[in-house]
Amino acid sequence: MKTSVTIAGVELKNPVMTASGTFGSGMEYSEFVDLSRLGAVVTKGVANVPWEGNPTPRVAEVYGGMLNAIGLQNPGIDVFIKRDLEFLKQFDTRVVVNVCGRTVEDYLEVVERLSDTAVDLLEINVSCPNVRQGAIAFGQKAEALYEITGRVKRVAKQPVIMKLSPNVTDITEMARAAEAAGADAISLINTITGARIDIEKRKFVLANKTGGMSGPAIKPIAVRMVWQCANAVKIPIIGMGGIAAAQDAIEFLMAGATAVAVGAMNFVNPYATVEVAEGIEEFLRRHHVDDIQEIIGCVNR
């Protein structure tokens, strides 16, 4: 039985990845799961310099999910290369680095710094809804997305995944812009902008007022968007949004995702990633599927 998938020439032993920002650089969850059981570890967003992030409260629970407004707190690329990438080298898994920035130049600096490292893929974060400058500013207009994708592609040594925001009118327009500018793959969805109000205090629960919603409640939206994009572009798609169990991941695969990522559910079940990978294998076995390719995008055929 073949469970491996290929994204831009990079083979993953299985389609299960971690969603950026929910797994650190794997260190914290390596106490719970063997990272070598995963197709890839996708790191938390890293910028050219350390970012402080937003004031607290940064997280809030909502029905069937959560809101976060962390604001991309990260130690910057220097510490990241020395510490986080060194740590990840111990494991037999692919390493995907999520890159964030306030300006295009910030992104390019990180991408260049990573060019001679053992990173397998780059994921460009143009969809974080919680920072004032950069990130989503590049991901909500097709022209801006086209521009940054092209500029990243010109300096990147590794294949480039553009991570798309669901906070747009037509996600396929974004997917097409990324593809046209040379992106090797797209990942979706990032969180959906939301808000929660504490009615006793008559104020927003999050210090940032709004945050990105994730968790099982957003899954149907994410599956729909993956399906739309799968019918709009030819480049591979990494699907995510509310995956809690193998069944959820399989929905994404059937919608047309080549790989999937487990996000907020890591916070709920620290073993979720490996359980999803094992559950997919079990599903394939039970349905006598010899190659995972048989189910990828099967609803579109």
Add this chain to the structure above:
Amino acid sequence: MAGKRKETARVIAQTSLAAGIYDLRIVTTLARQAHCGQFVALYPKDKSTLLPRPISICEADQKQQILRLVYRVAGQGTAAFSELKAGDVLDVLGVLGNGFPVSEAKPGMTALLVGGGVGVPPIVQLAKELTCEKRIVAGYRDSQCFLREDFERAAGAQNVYLATEDGSVQTRGNVMDAIAANGLRADILYACGPLPMLRAVKQYAIREKIPAYLSLEERMACGVGACLGCVCKTAKVDAHSHVKNARICTDGPVFEAREVDI
């Protein structure tokens, strides 16, 4: 058995100690590695409330593998926990956080253990683990001074000082008023409680030139240091993100007062 893990625990008893305050005892192997000032995260059964709830450890019986958790009902999750009865099971993530540094209290020292409101429970296990001289100061809203007997058992009734906002028991006012009213002095201080109390304790410790270890809280998601949701401002650049933001769940919840900007 070391290391953090999620496991299913069995409830052996639950009682109510005061209005909205519950005393839950669970059997879990996590108890074997639990120390004062650490916490566990409890999972609500209702899957619409996904995130585990961080609850401080009131007492840990390592031999019997029993954790005693005393908590206030603050929302849907804790309201559901308050319905748990002997024999019920629930999922627990633990053991989390660094805990109180008991070894900082050297023989011959006197330690002041300060708890306020729903911050008083971890003081019980702390008092059991501290071998030096100790005085406990606990602050409450009114005469429902939950865990008072536990404090008296752990430190001796003569070493327990109470403050109540309504003046119904001992000193009227807060823990600082009780410290002043009783002329309490110490060589080291440990505290858990609401932020205004911790700020006052920090100022007191700076004035008295004594070390003070404060247990902080913040809204958490993962509880294991990955999501960076529960940070607090620190005086120096933190080791994880290098930005003066420490993670309360893993770098804390206990910090030396001067390390944190509260």
